[in-house]
Amino acid sequence: GLIKFDRDREDRTGFPEAVYSSGKDYEDLIIIANNYFKSVKPNEKSSLLFTRLSKSRFESLNDDLSDLKEKGFNLDYNPKAKILRINNYPLKDKINPDYGKIGILTAGTSDIPVAEEAKIVIQEGGCEVISSYDVGVAGIHRLLPQISKMVKDKVNCIIACAGMEGALPSVVAGLVDVPVIAVPTSIGYGVSDNGKTALFAMLQSCAPGIAVVNIDNGFGAGVLALTIVKNH
Amino acid sequence: GLIKFDRDREDRTGFPEAVYSSGKDYEDLIIIANNYFKSVKPNEKSSLLFTRLSKSRFESLNDDLSDLKEKGFNLDYNPKAKILRINNYPLKDKINPDYGKIGILTAGTSDIPVAEEAKIVIQEGGCEVISSYDVGVAGIHRLLPQISKMVKDKVNCIIACAGMEGALPSVVAGLVDVPVIAVPTSIGYGVSDNGKTALFAMLQSCAPGIAVVNIDNGFGAGVLALTIVKNH
Amino acid sequence: GLIKFDRDREDRTGFPEAVYSSGKDYEDLIIIANNYFKSVKPNEKSSLLFTRLSKSRFESLNDDLSDLKEKGFNLDYNPKAKILRINNYPLKDKINPDYGKIGILTAGTSDIPVAEEAKIVIQEGGCEVISSYDVGVAGIHRLLPQISKMVKDKVNCIIACAGMEGALPSVVAGLVDVPVIAVPTSIGYGVSDNGKTALFAMLQSCAPGIAVVNIDNGFGAGVLALTIVKNH
Amino acid sequence: GLIKFDRDREDRTGFPEAVYSSGKDYEDLIIIANNYFKSVKPNEKSSLLFTRLSKSRFESLNDDLSDLKEKGFNLDYNPKAKILRINNYPLKDKINPDYGKIGILTAGTSDIPVAEEAKIVIQEGGCEVISSYDVGVAGIHRLLPQISKMVKDKVNCIIACAGMEGALPSVVAGLVDVPVIAVPTSIGYGVSDNGKTALFAMLQSCAPGIAVVNIDNGFGAGVLALTIVKNH
Amino acid sequence: GLIKFDRDREDRTGFPEAVYSSGKDYEDLIIIANNYFKSVKPNEKSSLLFTRLSKSRFESLNDDLSDLKEKGFNLDYNPKAKILRINNYPLKDKINPDYGKIGILTAGTSDIPVAEEAKIVIQEGGCEVISSYDVGVAGIHRLLPQISKMVKDKVNCIIACAGMEGALPSVVAGLVDVPVIAVPTSIGYGVSDNGKTALFAMLQSCAPGIAVVNIDNGFGAGVLALTIVKNH
Amino acid sequence: GLIKFDRDREDRTGFPEAVYSSGKDYEDLIIIANNYFKSVKPNEKSSLLFTRLSKSRFESLNDDLSDLKEKGFNLDYNPKAKILRINNYPLKDKINPDYGKIGILTAGTSDIPVAEEAKIVIQEGGCEVISSYDVGVAGIHRLLPQISKMVKDKVNCIIACAGMEGALPSVVAGLVDVPVIAVPTSIGYGVSDNGKTALFAMLQSCAPGIAVVNIDNGFGAGVLALTIVKNH
Amino acid sequence: GLIKFDRDREDRTGFPEAVYSSGKDYEDLIIIANNYFKSVKPNEKSSLLFTRLSKSRFESLNDDLSDLKEKGFNLDYNPKAKILRINNYPLKDKINPDYGKIGILTAGTSDIPVAEEAKIVIQEGGCEVISSYDVGVAGIHRLLPQISKMVKDKVNCIIACAGMEGALPSVVAGLVDVPVIAVPTSIGYGVSDNGKTALFAMLQSCAPGIAVVNIDNGFGAGVLALTIVKNH
Amino acid sequence: GLIKFDRDREDRTGFPEAVYSSGKDYEDLIIIANNYFKSVKPNEKSSLLFTRLSKSRFESLNDDLSDLKEKGFNLDYNPKAKILRINNYPLKDKINPDYGKIGILTAGTSDIPVAEEAKIVIQEGGCEVISSYDVGVAGIHRLLPQISKMVKDKVNCIIACAGMEGALPSVVAGLVDVPVIAVPTSIGYGVSDNGKTALFAMLQSCAPGIAVVNIDNGFGAGVLALTIVKNH
Ligand SMILES: Nc1ncnc2c1ncn2[C@@H]1O[C@H](COP(=O)(O)O)[C@@H](O)[C@H]1O
Ligand SMILES: Nc1ncnc2c1ncn2[C@@H]1O[C@H](COP(=O)(O)O)[C@@H](O)[C@H]1O
Ligand SMILES: Nc1ncnc2c1ncn2[C@@H]1O[C@H](COP(=O)(O)O)[C@@H](O)[C@H]1O
Ligand SMILES: Nc1ncnc2c1ncn2[C@@H]1O[C@H](COP(=O)(O)O)[C@@H](O)[C@H]1O
Ligand SMILES: [Mg+2]
Ligand SMILES: [Mg+2]
Ligand SMILES: [Mg+2]
Ligand SMILES: [Mg+2]
Ligand SMILES: [Mg+2]
Ligand SMILES: [Mg+2]
Ligand SMILES: [Mg+2]
Ligand SMILES: [Mg+2]
Incomplete structure (x- = not known):
């Protein structure tokens, strides 16, 4: 794959990988999301942020990532912040x-x-x-x-x-x-x-x-x- | 002469010609000062400002403009403002x-x-x-x-x-x-x-x-x- | 609310609050307009300017602020100046x-x-x-x-x-x-x-x-x- | 005086007033140093930093601040850092x-x-x-x-x-x-x-x-x- | 014609003429492509690159250059690189x-x-x-x-x-x-x-x-x- | 020599070579002046300009180019223009x-x-x-x-x-x-x-x-x- | 009118007024064109240039200036130069x-x-x-x-x-x-x-x-x- | 010491460490030169370049590095290039x-x-x-x-x-x-x-x-x- 995750980052810095979405191809965003959660174990809490994501791109992802949703992941989008949070547990x-x-x-x-x-x-x-x-x-x-x-x-x-x-x-x-x-x-x-x-x-x-x-x-x-x- | 005075300026704007000294030849400053006061009538109040004048150039002018001093003109230099005021009456x-x-x-x-x-x-x-x-x-x-x-x-x-x-x-x-x-x-x-x-x-x-x-x-x-x- | 009005401004400076519209969300413009006139007393003269407002956004506001119009407010838009003036009295x-x-x-x-x-x-x-x-x-x-x-x-x-x-x-x-x-x-x-x-x-x-x-x-x-x- | 000290700064931020010397008149530096320590009580520990001070200006200050030295103050100059520390106790x-x-x-x-x-x-x-x-x-x-x-x-x-x-x-x-x-x-x-x-x-x-x-x-x-x- | 080819370039530098497409009129791109291959002899290997070509312009060219395709030329477009390669033999x-x-x-x-x-x-x-x-x-x-x-x-x-x-x-x-x-x-x-x-x-x-x-x-x-x- | 004269320039453009003096070594200026006039034939009119030449460098050249002066060349320096004209005939x-x-x-x-x-x-x-x-x-x-x-x-x-x-x-x-x-x-x-x-x-x-x-x-x-x- | 023509320009400089179209309202372009030719006398040769005019704006003008065309004026548009020439005689x-x-x-x-x-x-x-x-x-x-x-x-x-x-x-x-x-x-x-x-x-x-x-x-x-x- | 040599550089890149002299203290230049050649073995060929070295600093070094000269090192200074080459063998x-x-x-x-x-x-x-x-x-x-x-x-x-x-x-x-x-x-x-x-x-x-x-x-x-x- 073209993208290399930095999975140790959360341990080192206390928050998960955040994908800078602006300027990335839409197809690449889908691949990133799917690959990221592929190896999540049952009951493991996991989340991923997409920053600088336009509302219209979020809406497309919301449709195209239905597989993730079926696996229990939520897609929480904050339109002011332009951040999408994909996760299987609430922020609070x-x-x-x-x-x-x-x-x-x-x-x-x-x-x-x-x-x-x-x-x-x-x-x-x-x-x-x-x-x-x-x-x-x-x-x-x-x-x-x-x-x-x-x-x-x-x-x-x-x-x-x-x-x-x-x-x-x-x-x-x-x-x-x-x-x-x-x-x-x-x-x-x-x-x-x-x-x-x-x-x-x-x-x-x-x-x-x-x-x-x-x-x-x-x-x-x-x-x-x-x-x-x-x-x- | 090379320099053209704007003698109407004081009438129009309420303050006299001010010479921007920085970058002018020292010889030109002397010519300007002497020419400016040449036509002042007896008892006429007159003043001229030289702005952006270094202390050392002021000190030379103070020597070289002794003619003007003899005619009753004062050379008041403010070293913070770097302004020389040549005049025959006090600012106040x-x-x-x-x-x-x-x-x-x-x-x-x-x-x-x-x-x-x-x-x-x-x-x-x-x-x-x-x-x-x-x-x-x-x-x-x-x-x-x-x-x-x-x-x-x-x-x-x-x-x-x-x-x-x-x-x-x-x-x-x-x-x-x-x-x-x-x-x-x-x-x-x-x-x-x-x-x-x-x-x-x-x-x-x-x-x-x-x-x-x-x-x-x-x-x-x-x-x-x-x-x-x-x-x- | 996210927006804090500066209602003392008119007293201090002689003209009312002017909202710099460019870069604000459309929804926020509506909230601002409605909030601003909420506390206007009967017969009190009041006006508000929206600057840098595009013609198309004005046209939408013209529809969406019908409540204000019913309360006697006018929406005067100057397309060269790109200013909308909401008011209950003429500029003259x-x-x-x-x-x-x-x-x-x-x-x-x-x-x-x-x-x-x-x-x-x-x-x-x-x-x-x-x-x-x-x-x-x-x-x-x-x-x-x-x-x-x-x-x-x-x-x-x-x-x-x-x-x-x-x-x-x-x-x-x-x-x-x-x-x-x-x-x-x-x-x-x-x-x-x-x-x-x-x-x-x-x-x-x-x-x-x-x-x-x-x-x-x-x-x-x-x-x-x-x-x-x-x-x- | 032209200079206003911010004596609360040390309490708020944990270090004393530091004078940015570059661009200040030499005479002003002397006034600042003398004024600063005027009100120091006997046995009170006190220090003042002059940053961006050239070596030659330090050497002059070293001569001109002999009064302070007589009162028990040291002038420690670090030529790499270009900082002068005037103080009555060691940094360590x-x-x-x-x-x-x-x-x-x-x-x-x-x-x-x-x-x-x-x-x-x-x-x-x-x-x-x-x-x-x-x-x-x-x-x-x-x-x-x-x-x-x-x-x-x-x-x-x-x-x-x-x-x-x-x-x-x-x-x-x-x-x-x-x-x-x-x-x-x-x-x-x-x-x-x-x-x-x-x-x-x-x-x-x-x-x-x-x-x-x-x-x-x-x-x-x-x-x-x-x-x-x-x-x- | 407005465009002057540099046909010696390949001999001198080891790769063919590359057309910088961005900012050129679409009509000119077609003329360039057709003129370039006009003089290619039978069985002569030939290729031409169009760089900075958007996907949508490529798709139009793909239709409008059907003559070239009939003469045995391929239009290989790389959407990441935004390069179109017109050629009669494979890159490898x-x-x-x-x-x-x-x-x-x-x-x-x-x-x-x-x-x-x-x-x-x-x-x-x-x-x-x-x-x-x-x-x-x-x-x-x-x-x-x-x-x-x-x-x-x-x-x-x-x-x-x-x-x-x-x-x-x-x-x-x-x-x-x-x-x-x-x-x-x-x-x-x-x-x-x-x-x-x-x-x-x-x-x-x-x-x-x-x-x-x-x-x-x-x-x-x-x-x-x-x-x-x-x-x- | 390091310097290549453009002797055809006067024919093409109507005025002689002008040497941009600023940033050149003083020694090079002397070499340029001497070389330039070496090939001048008896009675041939010739001149050379040095632009951007400081007054102090002119004064040194005036001493160091005495050979040229003996051969009948003048060194005319205009201090406002900062141009030295070396020549064997007047500008007029x-x-x-x-x-x-x-x-x-x-x-x-x-x-x-x-x-x-x-x-x-x-x-x-x-x-x-x-x-x-x-x-x-x-x-x-x-x-x-x-x-x-x-x-x-x-x-x-x-x-x-x-x-x-x-x-x-x-x-x-x-x-x-x-x-x-x-x-x-x-x-x-x-x-x-x-x-x-x-x-x-x-x-x-x-x-x-x-x-x-x-x-x-x-x-x-x-x-x-x-x-x-x-x-x- | 908002626009002031400089009709002496052609006499002074040898070519007619040229309107810099970019950034002007479309309505103003129409007014300019109509006003300009209003005072042209019968048989008087006259022309006006609109520079930086997009092709689509030209096409609209071509429709909206039919009155001028009926009076014998031609609208010659050069799409490379983006200049419209309105005139009653050929350029040659x-x-x-x-x-x-x-x-x-x-x-x-x-x-x-x-x-x-x-x-x-x-x-x-x-x-x-x-x-x-x-x-x-x-x-x-x-x-x-x-x-x-x-x-x-x-x-x-x-x-x-x-x-x-x-x-x-x-x-x-x-x-x-x-x-x-x-x-x-x-x-x-x-x-x-x-x-x-x-x-x-x-x-x-x-x-x-x-x-x-x-x-x-x-x-x-x-x-x-x-x-x-x-x-x- | 403050300076860390990169002695492997010559092996990697084919030329020796070059010291960028501009902006370094003169004292540091002496320390660098002495330290560099300290470990040179008898008969080992060695050289060091100081780039951007002014002529006057070279002349001081020429005096202050007499120890190195006694050990058989030459100080070759090129005034155009502003490079000093300290070495025990000729460049050719x-x-x-x-x-x-x-x-x-x-x-x-x-x-x-x-x-x-x-x-x-x-x-x-x-x-x-x-x-x-x-x-x-x-x-x-x-x-x-x-x-x-x-x-x-x-x-x-x-x-x-x-x-x-x-x-x-x-x-x-x-x-x-x-x-x-x-x-x-x-x-x-x-x-x-x-x-x-x-x-x-x-x-x-x-x-x-x-x-x-x-x-x-x-x-x-x-x-x-x-x-x-x-x-x-
Ligand atoms: N909005 C943002 N601004 C700045 N850096 C960001 C932002 N979003 C993500 N990043 C960082 O940029 C890195 C980016 O990369 P990538 O997704 O590999 O292009 C991530 O690992 C984040 O640390
Ligand atoms: N066109 C404008 N240009 C500059 N400042 C403006 C403009 N319109 C409004 N303002 C000022 O900007 C302040 C803006 O802000 P805001 O709180 O962002 O609505 C207002 O109180 C006005 O004083
Ligand atoms: N003051 C000047 N400003 C701009 N160009 C100059 C000036 N003086 C000489 N030149 C031109 O610069 C060229 C310079 O070169 P050189 O002496 O070869 O460095 C001359 O042939 C002149 O055409
Ligand atoms: N004139 C120069 N311009 C650019 N780089 C230089 C120059 N001289 C030396 N260097 C490089 O800069 C590095 C600098 O370092 P230092 O002496 O550690 O500040 C050296 O190892 C050289 O690779
Ligand atoms: Mg990355
Ligand atoms: Mg003037
Ligand atoms: Mg505000
Ligand atoms: Mg202060
Ligand atoms: Mg070309
Ligand atoms: Mg040259
Ligand atoms: Mg105009
Ligand atoms: Mg280093």
């Missing part, structure tokens, strides 16, 4: 309260899909998520109470997603003492440069202690947050 | 309380030279300046009281200078109802891209009502502020 | 002659949509607009009389929109003494770089006193103009 | 074994200064450092044993610095399960683009769970590592 | 064992189309190909055995294709002593910059002896590999 | 009134060096030059009379040099019917991007019929102007 | 042998549309065109005879269009003594950067005397060529 | 005629240093070099005979270095059938972008079979050429 079974909590913020409503991608990855990794969306620095009076609340809820890490307000992570990191993960989004127009302005603003923040990931990379932010909280 | 004589007040903020201490350039231009234009430096958004608890104070002092316009915290004007504009002029500075390293990241962050701010000028352009920000407050 | 009722007049120029015909976006925002803010389109610096003989006319009409601020002739604001600012707001547009090809060449040409203009906003940001230019003229 | 007194250990790797010998900047910041924050320099991915046989060793030494976080081999953090993150912090350096020529190629290569790594900071930002990497390990 | 007849073998690697599954483009060009040039796909540096344990195998198979040159892991050729070149050809692909998002990040990472590799070609240029990589192995 | 002997006249404009005083480079090249080519410097579009009332004058003087081609006012050639080309050559200069700061903003603004001008050359390339503009007027 | 009637001849070259077949745009503009301006397409520098043996032929045909100016071989104008200018106009095209992929690589390669050519225009700007190249040859 | 002893010959071309005289860097590396690797400098495509009549000569001399590979004429490798590759290695140089100004324009022009060449290396990377080109010819 994974949550482990020992891992603590992770907070997720967005500057605008258009940044929500990236935040949702991170949320599902974190839940798949067994950690609880607290989120607050559409709190930008241009309206600082809306932002401050949300951060206070997260501090009171004792989050162990905060993910801040923003496309047009790259300063959100700076303001947050100036107020909390847990690690802050900044996710630039490709939202905006003109000089937003598909997210590069937000990315650069985040990287050159004056508030030290900020971790940055690639533009729109909710997936990477989620995995990083898990790696941080699991290393307690 | 120009201040006209009817123009109101203009506030100037900087995010860090390294942004101060740009702010000082704006300050001198505004004072030359006859307007009072209130300034507060080194108030960044990463320490929001330091910023909010400064803005409150400016609002209480009834400034008619605020200039915000920042290199590493392009969000400063956004936060300010979200809190006041006067025009905010954003001046990106070339302070920073790595992805700061000599000020482009700050510039772009300011241009794509979600807080509408922000006017942006070129990187390090304290001069332009000052003139714009004057144009705004004089059009009351 | 807002005009307040005390605010003065704002002039709007475009270099070419293709820059008109950006100018129209600014125009509607300014009218929503209560200010009169005088416009003159397709006057580029390459045909200086067409431009000069238009500017003379605006000066005679005593505009308090001029907005100049241009994609392929970034020098338009420079030429204008050299001739008038009111603030000039430059709006680069993404019109052009090759080295126009989707508006960045116009943006940069405007920012580095030799004529000081020019305020620049993001590429295609007619909205921001309108709000800035309002903030300037209302601070008289 | 700060190390707290509870915080665990942080590993630091560099791809080449030219990346060492950035690594050393991180090292001093981490030690100032009280954490032990294990380092291994000049291990690039182009010689994978040199890299693998170094990573094995760090895993055996139970580091809680790894910082990987590289200018010409942006893949170093990817390879490392594929082999360990602790958070990996990637620091691009400005080492290289031609398309290295002063570190942007390394930065982008690190951000788009296929190995998820990598935190990235600004180019040459050893300081930020050190603070981020401290924030992560202290949140155990 | 070209393979000449004297040329040795060329290895092809990809970092991810999405890089496979570029690898396949190279493969067909090399086979057309008469050389055997050994390939191994989806072996990235982030999972070094999957990569090392693949390289060992190629070394044992005595490949004379290795082509490494990667979009998100620009370091793949560096790692390979550090382990083998045959020339390594690096092909950046446009796979990725955010800072991948359509392949420029991979391209630059490959060019600035510390492992010397790497030849780089344009982004997605599987064709050029294949021709270069042939030129190298044929010059034994 | 070259002027041929049949070639017509070429006009040269600059937007600011800082653009003059580029204009002077063009001027000397044109005179070397035998054509008369009319120049007017420091006429920018921001002060259109200064520009229009200068252009009128050039039209009355019947120039056959106009060269317009500008760094901060890329629109100068557009305005000029809108008013005259001779070819306009636009020369962007690297004057400016911030978004001027070392001349790229002026270059791009000139290239995308709405006034067709403008020829553009490289940033600061007064040399190329001069040669192009000569090629145009000599092809009458 | 314009050719004036006194203007001489202009040569047009392209590097590849994909550059032909740009060349055709230039060709029609030149013919509209009354000048004869000689063209030779698909002659790239990579096959120098095909290029040299074409240039010889143009020299023998005594062309007065050569236009060279190329996307992937920016060196074409350099090679040509090294061989001829007439002005060479270089037109970069957006053909290519990867680092071609939509024509910027060709543009920059042309601008920095070592062969002086080359005039460059914007990417894909066949129109501007045509007008420039006319301006040059008409100024004989 | 390495040449092995079996490896064939490698040709080196430059477009201009300023590209020679890059060519010389490649030359020394190749000679160190045991291969003969034939070079021809200052042959640009703008003077094609100078270039063609040089290439003919190299073909007659039966070179096995050609290296073409160019900054302002990125097309040189294309023209060469169109005429020969051996691999062509293109080395962009940082020579030029304005849009040359420190070599990126040449780099991109080389990468997108229409002549397939060209291998490209980093800007100014004569070193890498030399190693690549060796790898190619040694794999015969």
